[in-house]
Amino acid sequence: MSAVLLILALTVGVYAVAVLEDWASHNRLRLLGPVISTLALLGQESVLHRKNDRLFFETAPILLLVGALLSLAIIPLAPGLIVTDLATGALFFNAALAYVLVALIMAGWGPDGAYGMIGGWRFLGQLIAYAMLVVMPITTVAMRAESLSTITIVESQAQLWNIVYQPLGFVLFAIAGMAMAFVPPFDLPNAEGELAGGVEAEYTGVRRMVFRLGRMVLILSVASATTVFYLGGWLGPWLPDWAWSAIKILAVTALMLAGGRMLPRVREGTLLAWAWKLGIPLALVNIFLVGVLVLVVPL
Amino acid sequence: MIGARETTEGGFFSPLQNIISRATAQRLSCLVVPGPELALASGLDLPAAGLALAAGPRQANVLLLVLPLSEKLLTAASIAYAQMPRPRMVLALGEGTFSPLPEADATGPLTSEGLMEATKKLRQIMAEGIFATKIDDYDAPALQTRIEYTCPMHPEVVSDEPGSCPKCGMFLVPKETSTTSDTPSPHDHATMAASRPAASVSSAEFAHTADDNVAKYVCPMHPEVTSDAPGNCPKCGMNLVKPDESEGHGHHTHSHSAHADSEKTAKYVCPMHPEVTSNEPGSCPKCGMFLEEVTKAGGEEQHDHSSHASGKEAAKYTCPMHPEVISDSPGQCPKCGMNLEQQTTDDEHDGHQSSGHDHGGNALLDGLIGLEPGFMSMIEMTDGTPRSSNGLQMEWITAPFGPFFPGLPGGLTLELELDGDTVVEAKTGSLTGLQDPLKNGPLAAADYVAALGVQMPLATIAYRLLACRAIEVAGNTFATPEIKAIRMATLARERIASHLSWLSQLGRQLGLKAVEREAATLHLLVHAADPATIQALEPRVKKLLSKLRRTWFLSRRLATVGALPASAAWDGPTSHDNTAAGRFTARLDEIATSLNEIKGASSLSAPTLADIGTATGEGHAEVQTPRGLASLHIKLESGKVVSATLKTPSMRHIKLVNPLIEQRELADALVAVASLDLSPWELNT
Amino acid sequence: MSMELIVALSMAAALFGTGVYGALSQTNLVMIMMGIELILAAALINMVAFWRYLHPEAMEAQMFVLIVMTVMAVEMAVGFGVAIARFRSRGSVEMEEAQELKG
Amino acid sequence: MSLQVFFLLAFGGAAVWFGIVVFLTHSMVRSALALLFSQTAIGAMFLVMQAEFLGVLQIMMMATEMSIMAIFMVMFMMDPGGLGEMDMKHQRKTSLAAGLVAFFGALAVAVFADWGPLATDIPDAGEQVRLLGFELLGRSMLIFESAGLTILTAMIAATALAVQARERGAKA
Structure with a gap:
């Protein structure tokens, strides 16, 4: 039963993210948009670049999708509505999403095109910038919950959501999460104006559809993780648990996507400079502050 | 439909195929040739027609041709068309031929209505079936x-x-x-x-020489590989070379000929056991190492091991720390006690037969001995290749940015040599460009004005005005102040339109989708509007301007890019700050001032020539076009233009590209190029 | 019967052999590092296997695994530092071309 | 054959196979990614052996580490799309012999040693994480801290090595 519910939730969630993404980039809310786009991509030819590393080219979209799906496995929508409650859930989230990097490098390398390759390697640079900023705020969340299990993490916020308890961590995690899901303004690997699509440039037809799908799942996953780690997951009055989860996740998604279109794309050097000169010291301060708080104000 | 996908007759999936066809018709994304800014300048409202802009040919299913196009652009377009996935269509607007491309699926006049009609037709064709039982393959000479x-x-x-x-x-x-x-x-x-190592010996030559001597074929890379018959080297697959013959090939002045020369006097010595010598290549019976070839020249640097085998008479030993210490025999330095090192008096270091190729005097390699034969030296490979600024040679790529690259003007080719993410060198060019309107003989003055205007689709009014002024000066006729005022106001309108189009392009490049959209919409509204309409639009334009000024991080992003040297020949929009940010604010300011200039005007219209009769004379005029100062020198003979010299701002500005982007990150380089607002139409091809 | 342990250990043995072969046969510094990574990974498998099948109560074993992982990262960092320095000065990370390092 | 043995064999086989591919393929990027998948399979083996924390950690760390390795390979070897067919091996026979000796030696120990009875009582994953935490920040704190210090030193040392000479003031 819960398996069916989870698959349903995933489908609806991905669909909603696709609609929101369309809204963010075209400023139009088209409810049927994703269906039509999917059908159109199904009808499109799947071009195989003549000189390619076919293994990489074919595997990359699938790896992206699988990595993103795996990371969703530890997201609880409600008590009991979770694929698997791992004792190392928060760490597992990172482990699964590390393969996004691998997928993008493969996608960039595979078709033997300059734009894709630059895009793929750029994402490695981007990872160097965001990786620590994803892990260190999660550390403080786990410190408060005294567990890496996502269920326990949500339960630990029963009295006070983490966004209030550790706002600094929330800001860092949200920004780093956006960089991880490469949404604008961090869309360095698949920038349209800079790289003509970058890692996505050579993908057409069904392969492109899988790639886009993986991307949507990735955005959904990052938004869900933000909700679980900082916005109290399913916690909330009046409405049923799953409804709160859904509302929060979609709100976070919409904010992430909308925020991006206000800003010009960040260049890689700037991103790295921010992350290492500002972000990581702040994350260390955050760890220290939360450490003190956990000892002094056991909330 | 030419670009349809293949299917079988009435298959099981045909209902699904119908749905897919209809969905595809809803999702048209087009690659504009030459570029979206030209579609804008022609007043085509792509979003209104439901056409999305594709990032590249792979994401497009409609090729939108804004005619007329130059032959080179059409060739480039035919390549882009071939890259587009099926189903793909050609939509041609305007008049002109587009020969290497297939027949257009829809055509129309170059207006927004024309686009609407043609798109409707495209959708119909798409919806009826993107699947065909028989498809034609597209072929073009460029492919x-x-x-x-x-x-x-x-x-x-x-x-x-x-x-x-x-x-x-x-x-x-x-x-x-x-x-x-x-x-x-x-x-x-x-x-x-x-590239054909000595092996390019034709079979005739073989026949001729084969019986002369005991033919041995050697691998140029692996001297130890010898064979009685021609063939490939079992180690590296190279063609085996006949040593003697390679001498005859003048090209191979590098290693191979040296190799062959030495063959005659060659001795092979074991690097470890100097007493083992042989006249033929092979391996040492004592240790199994490959014998190394020794010649008079090369023997000397085989110091420790093989120096005794051949000519050591010129050898000197010297202390690495005290060069003044020179000795004829090995030993210790009397000053510091270090072992003396052998100094070769011979400059020709071609002793490394083991690696088989010329080192070009790479001092680093000398002194490395005992390399396995055939070992591919990285030092040699990287030797002489250009050095990166960071000292690491990453994969160098040459990537084309253009002619249809999003965020750069269409028709402009920018070929960047990239070192990782850093631009090393740029080659710029234009696939469309200036053609002399006078190439078919003198033109009537009014025709010249029209012809120059058509040639500059991105700044028609400015160049019409330029031609008018120059001809009027030559004909000694002058426009009335009223006409002058109208002309200036019209030029101001074009400046606004041009800058809005540039903003839209910048928005696209930087991922500011909202700016891209809004600037394009405003451009469409402004570019042919009357003063009253522009007046009405002013708040909206101002809102966009102030939003852009306030956009967080935007000016900081631009401030580090594209700083022009003080001496640069830049005469486009400029402010106290000579960076991309400066040019950006200058354009915003110009939009605001141009809005004020239009306020007083009664009407706006493209400049037309005053009647000059059959005047004869010379005239020179300058006009501040949206991109900078353009000048025209014209010679009239009885009312006809016989010669004209045009200088456009882009001709000067394109020279700034290289200094602006060298050693910059790719993202910065592209912004820097965009900040120059080059027009490929103003460039010489 | 200690089937599980033997299977895990023999897999580690195979990886160890591969790693030794790689580290010895490659001429490129980075490839040699890959060989060493494999050797260390084989050690990791052994440690986890010993912990799991022989002494699950001893968390020192797991801690030791963490230390080895650190060693792997350190090896990478220093190795790449050396490689970059060599590449800058010599234009090569081939071991064949690093013979001046021989004593 | 228990399920555990089956999965150990499956993931172990994958790890070994990818490990061999590392030295078989000609493409540098393929080499690095083969190593990554080998390490991932090892992480999966950890999971099979119920060391959840270590398995997940291994899978996470190696993805990044090996991607970095890939970019370094491209930097140093200018891999032309894996089509170079470069030969980068030496002392083949010796290495092969050494590899085989190492393998059979270790195998012999694994098979013939008397390991005694296998433990069956495993703390569950959450308990393991807790115990490991106590271990790291309790008895083994010094070791743990020195590991941290080591990695910091290595980072600084590697950066210092990699920084160009002119930035150190000596442009030789």
């Missing part, structure tokens, strides 16, 4: 390729046949090149010959 073999490390090595690189011995990699490439690579001849 004819010829397989060449080239060395991955040494791009200058090109060969018609597979084989190995004579420089590093790597396998040559097949590469496709266009047969229509009008620039035959300058090193074609030299490298063709070089």
Whole structure:
């Protein structure tokens, strides 16, 4: 039963993210948009670049999708509505999403095109910038919950959501999460104006559809993780648990996507400079502050 | 439909195929040739017609041609068309031919209504079926390729046949090149010959020499590989060479000939056991190492091991710390006690037969002994290749940015040599460009004005005005102040439109989707509007301007990019700050001032020529176009233009591209190029 | 019967052999590092296997695994530092071309 | 054959196979990614052996580490799309012999040693994480801290090595 519910939730969630993404980039809310786009991509030819590393080219979209799906496995929508409650859930989230990097490098390398390759390697640079900023705020969340299990993490916020308890961590995690899901303004690997699509440039037809799908799942996953780690997951009055989860996740998604279109794309050097000169010291301060708080104000 | 996908007759999936067809008709994304800014300048409202802009040919299913187009652009478009996935369509607006491209699926006049009609037709065709039982393959001359073999490390090595690189011995990699490439690579001849290591001996020559001597075929890379019959080296697959014959090949002045020369006097010595010498290559009976070849010249540097085998008479020993200490025999330095090192008095270091190729005097390699034969030296490979600014040689790529690259003006080709993410060098060019309107003889003055206007689709009014003024000066007729005022106001309107189009392009490049959209919409509203309409639009334009000024991080992003040297010949919009940010704010300011200039005007219209009769004379005029100062010098003879010299701002500005982007990150380089607002139409092709 | 342990250990043995072969046969510094990574990974498998099948109560074993992982990262960092420095000065990370390092 | 043995064999086989591919393929990027998948399979083996924390950690760390390795390979070798067919091996026979000796030696120990009875009582994953935490920040704190210090030193040392000479003031 819960398996069916989870698959349903995933489908609806991905669909909603696709609609929101369309809204963010075209400023139009088209409810049927994703269906039509999917059908159109199904009808499109799947071009195989003549000189390619076919293994990489074919595997990359699938790896992206699988990595993103795996990371969703530890997201609880409600008590009991979770694929698997791992004792190392928060760490597992990172482990699964590390393969996004691998997928993008493969996608960039595979078709033997300059734009894709630059895009793929750029994402490695981007990872160097965001990786620590994803892990260190999660550390403080786990410190408060005294567990890496996502269920326990949500339960630990029963009295006070983490966004209030550790706002600094929330800001860092949200920004780093956006960089991880490469949404604008961090869309360095698949920038349209800079790289003509970058890692996505050579993908057409069904392969492109899988790639886009993986991307949507990735955005959904990052938004869900933000909700679980900082916005109290399913916690909330009046409405049923799953409804709160859904509302929060979609709100976070919409904010992430909308925020991006206000800003010009960040260049890689700037991103790295921010992350290492500002972000990581702040994350260390955050760890220290939360450490003190956990000892002094056991909330 | 020409670009349909293949299907079988009335298959099981046909209902699904119908749905897919209809969905595809809803999702048209187009690649505009030459570029979206030209569609804007022609007043085409792509979003209103439901056409999305594709990032590249792979994401497009409609090729939108804004005619007329130059031949080079059409060739580039035919390549782009071939890259588009099926189903694909051609939509041609305007008048002109587009020969290498297939027949258009829809055509129309170059207006927004024309676009609407044509798009409707496209949708119908798409919806009726993107699947066809029989599909035609698209072919164009530009797509004819010829397989060449080239060395991955040494791009200058090109060969018609597979084989190995004579420089590093790597396998040559097949590469496709266009047969229509009008620039035959300058090193074609030299490298063709070089890429065939001495083995390019024709069979006739074989027949002729085969019985002369005990023919031995040696691998140029692996001297130890010898064979009585021609063939390939079992180690590296290179063709075996007949040592004597290679002498005859003048091209191989590098290692091979030296190799062959030495063959006659060659002795092979074991690097470990100097007493083992042989007249033939092989391995040492004591230790199994490959024997190394020793010649008079090369023997000397085989110091410790083989120096006794041959000429050591010139050898001197010296202390590495105290160069003044020189001795005839090895020993210790009397000053510091270090072991003396052998100093070779011979400059020709061609002693490394083991590695089989020329080192070009790489001092680093000398002194490395005992390399396995055939070992591919990285030092040699990287030697002489250009150095990166950071000292690391990452994969160098040459990537084309243009002619249809999002965020850059269409028709402008920008070929960047990239070192990782850093631009090393740029080659710029234009696929469309200035054509002399007078190439078919003198033109009537009014016709010249029209012709120049048509040639500059991105700044029609400015160039019409320029022609009018120059001709009027030549004819000694002057426009009335009222006409002058109208002309200036119209120029101001064009400036607003041009800058809005530029903003839209910048928005696209930086990922500011909202700016891209809003600027394009405003451009469409403004570019042909009357003063009253513009007045009404003013708040909306101002809102966009203030939003852009307030956009967080935008000016900071631009401030680090594109700083022009003080001496640069820049006369476009500029402010106290000579960076991309300065040019950006200057354009915003110009939009605001131009809005004020229009306020007083009664009406706006494209400049027309005052009646000059059949005047004769010379005239010179200058106009501040949206991109900078353009000047025209004109010669009139009885009312006809006989010669004209046009100087456009882009001609000067394109020279700034290289200094602006060298050693910059790719993202910055593209912003810097965009900040110059080059127009490919103003460039010489 | 200690089937599980033997299977895990023999897999580690195979990886160890591969790693030794790689580290010895490659001429490129980075490839040699890959060989060493494999050797260390084989050690990791052994440690986890010993912990799991022989002494699950001893968390020192797991801690030791963490230390080895650190060693792997350190090896990478220093190795790449050396490689970059060599590449800058010599234009090569081939071991064949690093013979001046021989004593 | 228990399920555990089956999965150990499956993931172990994958790890070994990818490990061999590392030295078989000619493409540098493929080499690095083969190593990555080998390490991932090892992480999966950890999971099979119920060391959840270590398995997940291994899978996470190696993805990044090996991607970095891939970019370094491209930097140093200018890999032309894996088509170079470069030969980068030496002392083949010796290495092969050494590899085989190492393998059979270790195998012999694994098979013939008397390991005694296998433990069956495993703390569950959450308990393991807790115990490991106590271990790291309790008895083994010094070791743990020195590991941290080591990695910091290595980072600084590697950066210092990699920084260009002119930035150190000596442009030789």
